[in-house]
Amino acid sequence: MSVIDSHQHFWNLETGSYPWLTAELEPIFRTFAPEELIPQLAAAGVDRTVLVQAADSYADTDAMLAQADAYDFIAAVVGWVPLDRPDEAAEALERYGRHPKFAGVRHLIHDDPDPDWVIRDSVVEGLGLLAAAGLPFDVVAVLPRHLEHVAFLAERVPGLRLVIDHLAKPPIAEKGWEPWASLIARAAEHPNVYAKVSGLNTAADAESWTAEDLRPYVEHAVEVFGPERLMFGGDWPVSLLAGDYAKVWKETGMLLSGLDEAARNAVLGGTAARFYGIES
Incomplete structure (x- = not known):
């Protein structure tokens, strides 16, 4: 089985x-390139990755696709197109769709001052273009309001596959539960909705977190989605705000140790391969 990290980034300042990347985020306020990640993937036994956009720009997507051309370990790229401008988005999707590793779209909806940006009519029209092209949408859900929109989109754009990044950042640090638990369960009722077991360390206490802090949230996700709709993501280098790649990998392994081999294999690669169309 190929082990796939479904969520990592590169950027060049x-x-x-x-x-969004300012000096206040000191540990990650610098350039991160593939050469720095490669030995960490090897140490963890991760074979391939999904490179995810970090800016709502063509420049970022172009740079990622160039990196995917240069490095075989990058199996897929989740880029950006202007979903709120459907005509322009259609042209961009046609252009990017020619690249064999262009595998999905994301928009930094949590950075938009309008928490309802993703359900605007123009954006819903843009998401319809993704569905028609067979491309999925990565949902950045930080506010409960963002997570509420997932079920709406799953119904409104029925052919669209959605994946909730970072389990929608559950309130781990404060040991909270609702409304997160109910909202993610509601989203999971739709078979076209998936989720990433990623970015949870930065939702926990940065200094002291362990697998046990994350366990209730991951177990809930396994219960409502099933392993076949969950995928591991390291969220490097954002993960450096609360640990490092090795710790995220180790603690995730502990979280998944209670699953049978088929279920573990799904979370650690099989789901991502199916979702993003990654060939073995």
């Missing part, structure tokens, strides 16, 4: 623009 000299050539790209990342408005």
